[in-house]
Amino acid sequence: MRTLLTGGTILTCEEGMRVLPAAIVAIDGAEIVAVQPHPPEGFAPETIIDCSGCVVMPGMVNSHVHLGEHLLKGVLETIDFEELFYSKLFAWESHLTAEVIGRASTVAALESLRCGVTTVADMYHHAEATARAVELTGIRAVIGQKILGFPLSDPLQTGAGGNAFRFDAGAFKDQLAAACEFADRWHRGAEGRITVSLSPHATNTLEPWMLARVAEEAQRRSSLVHMHLAQMQAERDEVFSRHGLGCVDLLAETGLLNDRLLAAHSIFVSDRELSLLAEHRAAVAHNPIANAKDGGLVAPIASMLAHGVRIGLGTDAFHVNLLEAARFSAFLHRAHHGDPHFITAEQALSWATLGGARAVGLERSVGSLEPGKKADLVVIDMTALNLVPWTDAAAAVVYHAEPGNVKWGLVDGRVVVEEGGSRTVDPVAARREFTAATEELWSRMGISGGAR
Ligand SMILES: [Zn+2]
Incomplete structure (x- = not known):
């Protein structure tokens, strides 16, 4: 699967925290193949994610x-x-x-x-x-x-x-x-x-x-x-x-x-x-x-x-x-x-x-957006009310971003968060099973109060 993220402000988080405005991240399979102003010549994506108005940064x-x-x-x-x-x-x-x-x-x-x-x-x-x-x-x-x-x-x-x-x-x-x-x-x-x-x-x-x-x-x-x-x-x-x-x-x-x-x-x-x-x-x-x-x-x-x-x-x-x-x-x-x-x-x-x-010993694979690394990245919607206006991407993310601003998340090039929701596990079912298990556990441990 080849994926192209276009139009976002890229915060590479490499040493020196490079920022590329309106640039692309090209992904082939699980790997990043390009982080640059324009798509690589001949790169034919099967999926395009429009990141206009967003910051793209490493997960x-x-x-x-x-x-x-x-x-x-x-x-x-x-x-x-x-x-x-x-x-x-x-x-x-x-x-x-x-x-x-x-x-x-x-x-x-x-x-x-x-x-x-x-x-x-x-x-x-x-x-x-x-x-x-x-x-x-x-x-x-x-x-x-x-x-x-x-x-x-x-x-x-x-x-x-x-x-x-x-x-x-x-x-x-x-x-x-x-x-x-x-x-x-x-x-x-x-x-x-x-x-x-x-x-x-x-x-x-x-x-x-x-x-x-x-x-x-x-x-x-x-x-x-x-x-x-x-x-x-x-x-x-x-x-x-x-x-x-x-x-x-x-x-x-x-x-x-x-x-x-x-x-x-x-x-x-x-x-x-x-x-x-x-x-x-x-x-x-x-x-x-x-x-x-x-x-x-x-x-x-x-x-x-x-x-x-x-x-x-x-x-x-x-x-x-x-x-x-x-x-x-x-x-x-x-x-x-x-x-x-x-x-x-x-x-x-x-x-x-x-x-x-x-x-954690994974610096060759993750932690920055660089060709050759795993395509683990997140896309933050910078048009959200709590984030506008902004000039410095790193400062805006650290000072103001909230979990609800995370629009997309990819791990190994696979979309795991889409439009802020889980693409892998139903969170409602997960919460229901978790709270039921917690209530059973707490009652076994003699802890009072509801788990919800
Ligand atoms: Zn601990």
């Missing part, structure tokens, strides 16, 4: 999300974040089934596409159910099955007081085996749209020897390691009190600190540790909304930039709107530093596109 990359955790949206959003891990989260997650996670992942993937996201880096339980949702919805994903150092259903030591996990070698080995089996079965799945990661949960929820085992398995597969890092004070304190190390130091000790590491958050890290992340070409998934909302926290972005740490943008749990995350990242850090010139719209957009692609 965004959400570099840290838990699609399946949409199930707990609403019920886990108002309690203290640091307590959450020890009192609620793991115990509640033990009730989740592949069926409900699949339904949540389908809805969250559809919503991601509607927000202009065409690639997600996901780590959660029952990863196969999320992979099936990726197959159905047509999104691209890097997926890891979450690995913990203790049984999910019984995470805490009884009578220990404080926050002490019940580390269990057998439970860890079972989870590692399941994660490796998932990775081996699904790498290059969904017609090549799925790549895989190994995903230990965090530095304080596994013991050092467990992290070292994950590093060995990741090394064997050359796979990404996507995990949480120094997300909260308790994580840093526990790691330091148990091992006398910072969280990044622990990753270095256990063989996880390298250019295949995607570390979500990275808030409670020293300047020296940030220089280690940069030196080893590890990437950080920055989740400004989740950090601010869950803990009133702000990641040390200025230090990360000063050290040259690679940065992608994520939404983390309960959210998938990366447009909102890009906007919030610019405003948050300007306010935090009292500097209206810090984090430009272009900077925020680059984290959401090429920066994210680099962070």
